[in-house]
Amino acid sequence: MRYALYFTPAEDNPLTRAASAWLGRDAFSGAALSCEDHPGIRSDEVLALTEDPRRYGFHATLKAPFSLKDGCSEAELLAAVSAFCEDHTAFAIPSVVVGQLGPFFALVPADLCPPLQEFAAAVVEAFEPLRAPLSQADIARRNPDSLAERQRHNLLTWGYPHVFDEFRFHMTLTGPVPAERADLMAQLLENRFAPFTHRPLLIDSLAVFIEPERGAPFLVHSRHPLSPAPTNGYHHG
Known part of the structure; x- marks a missing residue:
């Protein structure tokens, strides 16, 4: 069993x-959903190009998948998540857009959002005491020799390369898309997600996902609400 925040x-x-x-x-x-054809791209190609993110479900990574350290129970993790959320306040990313990260497409903030960066860093740090160290096989899967020095340090210290200064919020929509299909995919996603882009995205919770066994699809275990955003200008968390 692995957990992810x-x-x-x-x-x-x-x-x-x-x-x-x-x-x-x-x-x-956990239900499979049917996929339709789109102009210029058939449903079977969409299914192939979304295979990677389909296993994880629609999400943005804050604390990458981890095993609990010896002696730590799921109940302790859930209690820690609840306590963390009580102490942190909901906020909004001012605007999200369809973006491309290398060959992948995702919903990303239109601009750097400092409260989001701070929140993500707080999640990484707060739950580190509950995380079991990565195995050598887990480290090898990340191909550490291909990482920048800071990313390699993050992997060995925090279990994930893309934390703190290396963190970029993204809600993945595709696996790697061939270059010759990228323009078509960009237009398709722009159209499909137009109701949600160029407007705020409320970050109002922290979700615990579980991977029942290695390689299995991730499932939402529970969503834990953040404290309501203050209405009088007072901020805590």
Whole structure:
């Protein structure tokens, strides 16, 4: 069993439904969802290009998948998540857009969002005491020799290369897309996610996802609400 701390909107949020339909799987129920053809791209190609993110479900990584350290229980993790969320306040990313990270497409902030960077760093640090060290096989899967020095340090120290200064919030929508299909995919995603882009995305919870066994699809175990955003200008967390 591995756990991950992700952001995902609520199960009935229109963005969750749209992204789950696009990826072909609902991470809340585990149900497979049918995929339709699109102009210029058939459903079987979409299924192939979304295979990687389909296993994880629609999410943004905050604390990458980890095993609990010896002596730590799931109940302790859930209690820690609840306590963390009580002490941190909901906030909004001012605008999200369809972006391309190398050959992958994702929903990303339109601009750097300092509260988001701070929140992500807090998640990484707060739950580190519960994480079991990576095995040598886990480290090898990340191909550490290909990482920049800081990313390699992050992997060995925090279990994931892309934390703190290396963190970039992204809600993955595809696996690697061949260069000759990238323009078509960009246009398709722009159209499909137009109701959700160039507008705020509320970060209002922290979700615990579980991987029942290695390689199995991830499922939402629970979503834990952050404290409501203050209305009087006071901020804590």
